[in-house]
Amino acid sequence: TQLLEQSPQFLSIQEGENLTVYCNSSSVFSSLQWYRQEPGEGPVLLVTVVTGGEVKKLKRLTFQFGDARKDSSLHITAAQPGDTGLYLCAVWGSNYQLIWGAGTKLIIKP
Amino acid sequence: EAQVTQNPRYLITVTGKKLTVTCSQNMNHEYMSWYRQDPGLGLRQIYYSMNVEVTDKGDVPEGYKVSRKEKRNFPLILESPSPNQTSLYFCASSSSGTAGYGYTFGSGTRLTVV
Numbered sequence: 001t002q003l004l005e006q007s008p009q010f011l012s013i014q015e016g017e018n019l020t021v022y023c024n025s026s027s028v029f030s031s032l033q034w035y036r037q038e039p040g041e042g043p044v045l046l047v048t049v050v051t052g053g054e055v056k057k058l059k060r061l062t063f064q065f066g067d068a069r070k071d072s073s074l075h076i077t078a079a080q081p082g083d084t085g086l087y088l089c090a091v092w093g094s095n096y097q098l099i100w101g102a103g104t105k106l107i108i109k110p
Numbered sequence: 111e112a113q114v115t116q117n118p119r120y121l122i123t124v125t126g127k128k129l130t131v132t133c134s135q136n137m138n139h140e141y142m143s144w145y146r147q148d149p150g151l152g153l154r155q156i157y158y159s160m161n162v163e164v165t166d167k168g169d170v171p172e173g174y175k176v177s178r179k180e181k182r183n184f185p186l187i188l189e190s191p192s193p194n195q196t197s198l199y200f201c202a203s204s205s206s207g208t209a210g211y212g213y214t215f216g217s218g219t220r221l222t223v224v
Binding site: 029030031033035040041042043044045048050088091092096097098100102103 | 114141143152153155158160166168169198200202207208209210211212213214215216217218220
């Protein structure tokens with residue numbers, strides 16, 4: 001069983017639509033990170049959320065950390081083809097190693 | 111520009127021929143790490159380093175070596191590469207390996223061992 005469950009695993013939508021992807025766990029975390037990775041490239045850190053209930057916005061992307069700090073969501077408004085990629089959530093484990101979710105592969109069709 | 115630089119970007123080599131993938135960061139980060147990424151398996155950590163002269167095994171360390179003699183450099187060494195080490199490799203660095211800090215990744219090295 002994965003510590004971080006991401007859903008959906010795959011999402012393909014038309015340009016202009018809205019979408020939400022999720023990162024869930026039964027464990028409590030002090031912070032959580034979201035990354036986006038394009039094929040063949042390294043993941044790029046989008047945001048770190050730290051406080052329960054925190055909402056952070058990055059242009060059309062809205063990140064929320066659950067009140068209990070067990071889950072997080074990423075909402076994209078008016079998706080564009082440039083949003084295409086693999087979205088990964090991650091948390092630091094107790095042994096100084098980052099624990100990764102399996103990712104949501106997002107395709108935005110023009 | 112703050113960045114993690116990996117070289118080479120692409121490498122094709124033969125089984126058993128020792129190779130080194132270099133990694134350098136210019137952000138004065140304490141924490142550095144190597145990952146490999148394979149289809150269906152996600153990012154798997156090979157080795158990490160909390161600071162100079164401090165390294166530790168990740169989830170898949172077999173067949174790899176690392177060293178951290180300087181803060182900015184963290185090379186990955188394959189003493190005797192085998193075909194099952196064909197993969198996409200990423201170096202990453204962070205201010206700290208603890209909550210609140212994120213990774214900066216390099217652009218990757220695509221290694222093929224024939």
